[in-house]
Amino acid sequence: xxxxxxxxxxxxxxxxxxxxxxxxxxxxxxxxxxxxxxxxxxxxxxxxxxxxxxxxxxxxxxxxxxxxxxxxxxxxxxxxxxxxxxxxxxxxxxxxxxxxxxxxxxxxxxxxxxxxxxxxxxxxxxxxxxxxxxxxxxxxxxxxxxxxxxxxxxxxxxxxxxxxxxxxxxxxxxxxxxxxxxxxxxxxxxxxxxxxxxxxxxxxxxxxxxxxxxxxxxxxxxxxxxxxxxxxxxxxxxxxxxxxxxxxxxxxxxxxxxxxxxxxxxxxxxxxxxxxxxxxxxxxxxxxxxxxxxxxxxxxxxxxxxxxxxxxxxxxxxx
Amino acid sequence: xxxxxxxxxxxxxxxxxxxxxxxxxxxxxxxxxxxxxxxxxxxxxxxxxxxxxxxxxxxxxxxxxxxxxxxxxxxxxxxxxxxxxxxxxxxxxxxxxxxxxxxxxxxxxxxxxxxxxxxxxxxxxxxxxxxxxxxxxxxxxxxxxxxxxxxxxxxxxxxxxxxxxxxxxxxxxxxxxxxxxxxxxxxxxxxxxxxxxxxxxxxxxxxxxxxxxxxxxxxxxxxxxxxxxxxxxxxxxxxxxxxxxxxxxxxxxxxxxxxxxxxxxxxxxxxxxxxxxxxxxxxxxxxxxxxxxxxxxxxxxxxxxxxxxxxxxxxxxxx
Numbered sequence: 099x100x101x102x103x104x105x106x107x108x109x110x111x112x113x114x115x116x117x118x119x120x121x122x123x124x125x126x127x128x129x130x131x132x133x134x135x136x137x138x139x140x141x142x143x144x145x146x147x148x149x150x151x152x153x154x155x156x157x158x159x160x161x162x163x164x165x166x167x168x169x170x171x172x173x174x175x176x177x178x179x180x181x182x183x184x185x186x187x188x189x190x191x192x193x194x195x196x197x198x199x200x201x202x203x204x205x206x207x208x209x210x211x212x213x214x215x216x217x218x219x220x221x222x223x224x225x226x227x228x229x230x231x232x233x234x235x236x237x238x239x240x241x242x243x244x245x246x247x248x249x250x251x252x253x254x255x256x257x258x259x260x261x262x263x264x265x266x267x268x269x270x271x272x273x274x275x276x277x278x279x280x281x282x283x284x285x286x287x288x289x290x291x292x293x294x295x296x297x298x299x300x301x302x303x304x305x306x307x308x309x310x311x312x313x314x315x316x317x318x319x320x321x322x323x324x325x326x327x328x329x330x331x332x333x334x335x336x337x338x339x340x341x342x343x344x345x346x347x348x349x350x351x352x353x354x355x356x357x358x359x360x361x362x363x364x365x366x367x368x369x370x371x372x373x374x375x376x377x378x379x380x381x382x383x384x385x386x387x388x389x390x391x392x393x394x395x396x397x398x399x400x401x402x403x404x405x406x407x408x409x410x411x412x413x414x415x416x417x
Numbered sequence: 418x419x420x421x422x423x424x425x426x427x428x429x430x431x432x433x434x435x436x437x438x439x440x441x442x443x444x445x446x447x448x449x450x451x452x453x454x455x456x457x458x459x460x461x462x463x464x465x466x467x468x469x470x471x472x473x474x475x476x477x478x479x480x481x482x483x484x485x486x487x488x489x490x491x492x493x494x495x496x497x498x499x500x501x502x503x504x505x506x507x508x509x510x511x512x513x514x515x516x517x518x519x520x521x522x523x524x525x526x527x528x529x530x531x532x533x534x535x536x537x538x539x540x541x542x543x544x545x546x547x548x549x550x551x552x553x554x555x556x557x558x559x560x561x562x563x564x565x566x567x568x569x570x571x572x573x574x575x576x577x578x579x580x581x582x583x584x585x586x587x588x589x590x591x592x593x594x595x596x597x598x599x600x601x602x603x604x605x606x607x608x609x610x611x612x613x614x615x616x617x618x619x620x621x622x623x624x625x626x627x628x629x630x631x632x633x634x635x636x637x638x639x640x641x642x643x644x645x646x647x648x649x650x651x652x653x654x655x656x657x658x659x660x661x662x663x664x665x666x667x668x669x670x671x672x673x674x675x676x677x678x679x680x681x682x683x684x685x686x687x688x689x690x691x692x693x694x695x696x697x698x699x700x701x702x703x704x705x706x707x708x709x710x711x712x713x714x715x716x717x718x719x720x721x722x723x724x725x726x727x728x729x730x731x732x733x734x735x736x
Contacts, residue, residue, distance in 0.1 A: 120708060124568070238709035240563055247562060247730050249443070371690050373715070389439060389726040390557035391717035396692070398710035407708040411566050 103413055106130040106167050108192055109178030110153050113206045113233065116406035117176055118146045124410045129172050132164040134179070139166050168195045174413055178206040178233075181306065183324060186213045193218065193229065200226035204412045206233035206405055212306040215313040216321040230412035235307045236260055238404030239397040241383045243415065245314055248387055255386040256311040257355040262379030262400050263291045263298035264332050264352040268340070268365075269377040272349045277337040290379060300331035301363040304354045308363060311356035311383075322361060330364035343367055349375050422732055425449040425486050427511055428497030429472050432525045432552065435725035436495055437465045443729045448491050451483040453498070458485045487514045493732055497525040497552075500625065502643060505532045512537065512548065519545035523731040525552040525724055531625040534632040535640040549731035554626045555579055557723030558716040560702045562734065564633055567706055574705040575630040576674040581698030581719050582610045582617035583651050583671040587659070587684075588696045591668050596656040609698060619650035620682040623673045627682060630675035630702075641680060649683035662686055668694050 102125040107114050110133035121128045127143040133153060138144050138160025149159045168175075175196040179189050186209030193203045193210050198221070205211060210218050211231050222229045232242045236258075245253050259265050263285060270281045282299070285291035297303050305327040312322045332352050343349050347370050354363040368374045373394045376382045381399025386392055398404040421444040426433050429452035440447045446462040452472060457463050457479025468478045487494075494515040496508050505528030512529050515522045517540075524530060529537050530550050541548045551561045555577075564572050578584050582604060589600045601618070604610035616622050624646040631641045651671050662668050666689050673682040687693045692713045695701045700718025705711055717723035 238706075239712060240559075240566060243566060244559055244563075247559060247734060248726070249733070252726075387557075387726070389722045390730075391720075391723050393558060393714070393716040395712070395714055397712040401710075403708045404710050407567070407571075407706070411709075414568070415566060 102126050103173040103416070104129045104171070105174050105176055105413065106170050106172035107176045107178060108132050108164070108167060109180070109206070110159050111178065111180070112402035113405045113409070114176070114178035115150050115153065116402035117178065117409050118150060120403070120406050120410060122146065124413070126410070126413060130167040130170040131159050132167040133159050135164065136160050137162040137164045137167050139170050141171060168192065172201060174202040174204055174416065176204050176206070176409055177210075178409070181208040183209065183213055186210045190214055190217070194221055197221045197225035197227045197229070202227045202416050203229045204233070204409050205229065205231040206409055208234040208306045208310060211313060212309045213323050215310075219318065228416055230415060231310065232412045233405045233408035235310050236381050236383055237397070237399040237401060238407050239381060239383060239395050239399060240408070240411065241311070241395060242314060243411070244393065244395060245311070245385065248385070248390060250315050250317045252388040252390075253315055253385050254388065255355060255357045256308070256315065256383055257353065257386070258381065258383035259351050259374055259376050260307045260354050260381050260383065260399060261298050261301070261304040261352060262381060263295060264301070264304065265376060265381070266290045266379045267299065268332060268335065268350055268352065271335070271337055272340045272344060275337060275341065278333065278335065299333050301329045301352060302331075304352060305329045305361060305363045308354040308356040308361040312358070312361050315356060316358050319358070327361040327363060332365055335365050344370070351375060421445050422492040422735070423448045423490070424493050424495055424732070425489050425491035426495045426497060427451050427483070427486060428499070428525070429478050430497065430499070431721035432724045432728070433495070433497035434469050434472065435721035436497065436728050437469060439722070439725050439729060441465065443732070445729070445732060449486040449489040450478050451486040452478050454483065455479050456481040456483045456486050458489050460490060487511065491520060493521040493523055493735065495523050495525070495728055496529075497728070500527040502528065502532055505529045509533055509536070513540055516540045516544035516546045516548070521546045521735050522548045523552070523728050524548065524550040525728055527553040527625045527629060530632060531628045532642050534629075538637065547735055549734060550629065551731045552724045552727035554629050555700050555702055556716070556718040556720060557726050558700060558702060558714050558718060559727070559730065560630070560714060561633060562730070563712065563714060564630070564704065567704070567709060569634050569636045571707040571709075572634055572704050573707065574674060574676045575627070575634065575702055576672065576705070577700065577702035578670050578693055578695050579626045579673050579700050579702065579718060580617050580620070580623040580671060581700060582614060583620070583623065584695060584700070585609050585698045586618065587651060587654065587669055587671065590654070590656055591659040591663060594656060594660065597652065597654065618652050620648045620671060620673075623671060624648045624680060624682045627673040627675040627680040631677070631680050634675060635677050638677070646680040646682060651684055654684050663689070670694060
């Protein structure tokens with residue numbers, strides 16, 4: 099059983115809020131919690147319910163300064179602020195501050211490991227702290243730890259459906275024969291797609307996850323960023339393509355593939371009963387391995403609790 | 418990267434032979450290797466190819482005594498002798514000898530953790546050595562380590578198709594409309610079913626794996642053995658049942674379920690496109706969890722290399 103750790107949580111959205119909510123159930127104590135403009139810090143453990151309630155009611159978690167979180171006394175920094183591209187700031191600096199203080203970092207934020215993987219590994223190398231990022235790829239599905247346990251050099255490819263919004267849209271288009279615009283509207287009503295769905299429907303989110311996986315597979319031999327990915331989203335998939343596919347017992351899914359050579363994301367024809375033909379918002383990853391054959395891992399790729407379970411799973415795997 | 422360990426391998430069948438074959442690729446050294454009647458021991462590392470070749474050509478691996486393996490200087494004992502029920506001997510004694518010498522034990526042999534789980538954990542508690550057994554459940558599929566990482570108390574059930582022989586037979590019956598006896602003969606010709614297929618077709622093998630999973634979920638609160646399992650195999654599934662199911666878009670699979678309350682194995686109707694409707698010899702496990710939703714893990718549940726990869730994955734996870 100893991101000894102309880104002191105967590106500092108940056109980010110009060112669905113994931114950060116769920117981590118704060120569940121930490122006690124996993125035996126950990128949240129000593130600091132920040133959203134973009136406020137924070138609550140308590141060395142004895144914050145009142146998690148009160149902070150989450152206050153965020154919902156008033157829009158901030160506490161009366162302290164977010165900077166206070168970075169300077170608090172904690173064992174693990176949970177970085178759950180929104181993913182940013184390019185310099186991956188401010189998430190990258192949060193990670194650097196923690197590692198320079200020899201603390202561990204668990205990322206739900208994709209930015210640092212998608213866009214600055216080599217920098218992250220270098221900082222980690224010079225630190226007593228470890229960096230883990232299961233929650234950045236595939237929500238609750240234990241993809242990164244499975245690749246780690248297999249040994250990245252023994253995994254030749256990671257391929258899958260890694261964006262629930264795009265998958266929901268395509269599977270609804272296939273099931274109902276409704277066109278893209280209408281299904282997108284339905285998805286937005288259901289909260290499955292954002293008001294600005296670009297990140298999901300243009301394949302960027304799936305690509306970031308594949309870039310992270312490619313960085314894991316390459317294990318330091320080379321570094322990939324989003325700009326290395328060959329990406330096509332679902333915005334140009336006509337309803338007729340799904341109908342035509344169905345006549346052949348097939349369907350269309352937004353499939354991403356990561357190898358040591360690079361990353362491709364795009365709509366692909368798959369057999370209707372294929373493992374990749376997951377429905378709704380579920381995600382799946384297929385790992386091609388040298389000795390273990392093909393492993394399929396599927397589950398909830400997004401959502402506060404599933405992603406928080408990946409964060410807390412990583413906390414448990416820290417040395 | 419894991420520091421290389423010295424392995425002593427008991428069992429020269431498909432799994433033991435594959436572990437000996439692959440050990441070097443994983444950075445480990447095999448210092449001792451035994452079949453039921455012979456052994457080869459070399460502190461500097463045995464000639465793996467020569468031993469495996471000799472076994473194939475002459476029926477024995479070396480000129481030493483199998484007892485020599487238990488007394489050799491090694492870090493990890495790989496117990497890959499045939500699964501036995503009841504007292505789980507001689508596998509259990511092999512495990513005990515290793516733990517009493519403060520060595521680690523990695524099991525491919527199901528017996529000790531299916532039939533004497535509490536005894537195994539007690540010996541482990543009193544030892545510096547650890548016991549791991551991924552290879553005992555679902556071949557290459559990382560089921561046990563995933564449950565371990567989630568935290569067994571947060572997994573409410575493990576359900577799946579865990580016997581490739583029975584699954585092959587049922588999926589061939591469904592695909593071809595051939596009756597059980599004929600498909601069994603085909604399976605035996607292909608080497609997918611044993612000359613005596615009882616263990617597989619009567620559900621015993623699947624039940625043992627579910628018993629092990631139930632022991633993991635119960636985490637010491639109670640202990641299960643094969644006798645606790647409610648087991649029905651596939652020998653009474655008529656071809657007509659599969660035809661009838663198909664008319665409704667469904668099929669039949671031998672499904673096992675393990676919870677903290679017990680174990681059930683039996684033929685079950687599942688939707689044709691359900692995750693559980695794996696085809697051929699593939700296995701699948703669905704984990705129902707408190708926070709991570711439902712996780713599906715599928716892959717090659719048997720075979721020398723896939724099972725050896727689970728053994729070597731366990732070696733890598735040892736402290």
